[in-house]
Amino acid sequence: MFDAVRRVATDRFTLFALIGLAFFFIEGRFSSAENEIIIDDRDIAMLEGRWELQTGTTPSAEELDALVDFHVREEVMVREARRLGIDQGDVILRRRLVQKMELLMRDEVEDITFETSDIEAFYQDNQTRYSTPKQVGFRHIYLGSERERPDEVVERLRGEIDASDDPDLWRSLGRSFMLSREYAPRPRASFVELYGPEFAEDLMASSEGDSWWGPVRSSYGWRLVQTRDSENARTLPLEGVRDQVIADLRIDIVNRQQSETLEQMISRYNVIEDWRNP
Numbered sequence: 001m002f003d004a005v006r007r008v009a010t011d012r013f014t015l016f017a018l019i020g021l022a023f024f025f026i027e028g029r030f031s032s033a034e035n036e037i038i039i040d041d042r043d044i045a046m047l048e049g050r051w052e053l054q055t056g057t058t059p060s061a062e063e064l065d066a067l068v069d070f071h072v073r074e075e076v077m078v079r080e081a082r083r084l085g086i087d088q089g090d091v092i093l094r095r096r097l098v099q100k101m102e103l104l105m106r107d108e109v110e111d112i113t114f115e116t117s118d119i120e121a122f123y124q125d126n127q128t129r130y131s132t133p134k135q136v137g138f139r140h141i142y143l144g145s146e147r148e149r150p151d152e153v154v155e156r157l158r159g160e161i162d163a164s165d166d167p168d169l170w171r172s173l174g175r176s177f178m179l180s181r182e183y184a185p186r187p188r189a190s191f192v193e194l195y196g197p198e199f200a201e202d203l204m205a206s207s208e209g210d211s212w213w214g215p216v217r218s219s220y221g222w223r224l225v226q227t228r229d230s231e232n233a234r235t236l237p238l239e240g241v242r243d244q245v246i247a248d249l250r251i252d253i254v255n256r257q258q259s260e261t262l263e264q265m266i267s268r269y270n271v272i273e274d275w276r277n278p
Contacts, residue, residue: 037075039068047071105258114249122249123238129248130241135185136203137229141174141212142181145221154215154224161212170212174224185229195219203227 047067051059059067087093123130141157143150157173171181179194191200196219206213206227214224238245 137185142177143222
C-alpha cells in the first residue's frame, strides 16, 4: 500500500490531476453567487450610454448583443485577474481606483445650486482670488556687476540727466545690457523671473515719479531705476467673475467633502504602522 502511495506522489500526471480535483472541490463549495454575472437594466443603460456617446446613435439589437458579450468577457477577465491576485501591488491600477473614488465623491456635489448669499459670502472671504495684482513699469540704466556699490557713478549720471534737456538721454547712459531697458507695467512675479526676488521687492515698494533711484542690485548687477506707469492692485467686481466664483465655491465644497468622507473611511480601519517600531 505504501508503495502505491509513493508511486502516486512521484507521478507528476497523477499529482496534477489530484491538485485539479482539489481545486474543483474547493471552488464547488463556494456560493454560486460568486460565479454569477448578472446583466441588469443598469448595465444595459450604461452600455447604451457609452455607445451613444461614442457614435451618436442608439445601438441596434445586434450591436447591443455584441456590447453585452464584450462586457461579459471583460467582467470575467477582471474577476479572474482578481482571483489570481494580479491586481495586488499594481500602482497604475491603484491610482485609477483612487481617481474613480474621487470622481464618485465629486459627482455628489456637481448639481448643487447656490443661493446668492452663498456666492457673495464666498467672494468676500476670498477677494484675493479675484484681484489683479499691483503692476509696475520701469526704465533702468545698467551700471555693471561689480561687487561694490557704484555710488560715485550714480551721482555722476544723475547730474548728467538733471542738467540735460534731452528726455531720452538715459538711453545712452550706463553700460550695454542684453535685456530690455524699459518695461511696461508687469506684476511682481514677472520681475522675479527676470531680475530676482530682491529687485522685484524693491521695485514694487518704490514710488512712481520722474526721479531716478538706486543703485539697486538685481541678479545681473547694479542699476539706476525710474518707476513709471504703476497700476495698483484692485478687486474685480463680483458680476465680472461670478462664474469663476461659483466654480471655485463648488471646488471648495468638493475638496471639503472629500476630506471629510476620506476621514470617515479611514476611521473604519485599524492602521498598524509596524515600520515605526522595527
